[in-house]
Amino acid sequence: MALKLYKVLFAVGAAAVLALAAGTAGAETISELVAGMPQGMGPGNIDPAAPLGYLGIPGAPQINLLLAFGWSVWVGWIFSSVGAFGGVMAAVGHISIFGLGAYAGSFQKSPLNKSLTDSIRMSNQILALLSGVISSATYIAQRRVVLPLAVALGLGSILGSYLSTSLSAGKVSFAQYQGYFGFFVLLLGAYLFYETTPTGLARKQKSTAAAKAFEEATQRLRNGECVDLKCNGVAIVSFSFKRVEFTFFGVQFGFNPLLPLLGGFAISAVAAFLGVGGGFMLVPFLTSVSGLPMHLAAGTSALAVVISMITSIIIFVSKGTAVDGLLVGVEMAGVVVGSFIGPRTARFIKDIWLKRLFIFMSLYVGVDYLLRGFFKIKLLG
Secondary structure (H helix, E strand, C coil): CHHHHHHHHHHHHHHHHHHHHHHHHHHHHHHHHHHCCCECCCCCCECCCCCECHHHCECCCCCCHHHHHHHHHHHHHHHHHHCCCHHHHHHHHHHHHCCHHHHHHCCCCCHHHHHHHHHHHHHHHHHHHHHHHHHHHHHHHCCCCCHHHHHHHHHHHHHHHHHHHHHHCCCCCHHHHHHHHHHHHHHHHHHHHHHCCHHHHHCCHHHHHHHHHHHHHHHHHHCCCCCCHHHHCCEEEEECCCCEEEEECCEEEEECCHHHHHHHHHHHHHHHHHCCCCHHHHHHHHHHHCCCCHHHHHHHHHHHHHHHHHHHHHHHHHCCCCCCHHHHHHHHHHHHHHHHHHHHHHCCCCHHHHHHHHHHHHHHHHHHHHHHHHHCCCCCC
């Protein structure tokens, strides 16, 4: 228990340092941008007499901290359960639930619009990083992480995150961000839906067999039988620079390390641009290209996201991106709670239902944000 507490404190401390550094580095930039905006009470104006809101900006949304905490519990749970959608759900909270999207969009394509967009992107990533550290530690203890695969993805993600964040920071308007965000989420949701069809399932007999064996063992554990899940966890059979072989619940898998290295580069580049962890792309990559069952994809994705997020956040901080320290602090507390609940509850949910939950959220968020960002249509209110 002491070791687990140490891990939590370390994760929270690291994320808090990043948030504090960002808030300190970006406060002056935000003040300068606000001072340069026209004054008034309409959209796109700053009313100096209005109450201070997000980032200390007069008239900006005043976010209910209890709501922020509750939503962040959900963010931590969903990320730690499926290894994805933590950053996406954090983005949904910041953009829609807390009203920061409409507020940033009211400034059109001004520098303040782009600075607020970067703030949203970085805030999402801080929460994804924190959840990734906590949940991946739990998954490693449960032997549900393919370490060589996660490391290969992570190494590829370093360059992808660096290039994408460096080239896009301060240059993306909120409408562009929201539209591309929806497009990529919708595309992946459609692909995952295909994977649940008979044709898609026929291609994944190994992962289906492993998932079934894991779920049967979990059910015996729930029925009071003495079952050691760790003994049947990930075990590396052979390792080389051309091929890695491992087993999970008696089923053998293998992959070429070069493929996740290239995949990590491409996925992290898109994720850094969208300001999310990238798990919503890593999980389909792991379940489809690498053939892993969802119960392994979650933990492996979580560890890969950690490496990618550290790179991206450091670049954002160096560019002077600001975050709301109080808001992010409350959100981190919620993520801690959700991230501990997720790995302990997800193992009791069938592999197919985890995937269906993933698909539903992909389609829901993807359609809504695609239409809002590119066509100004609010399909879902």
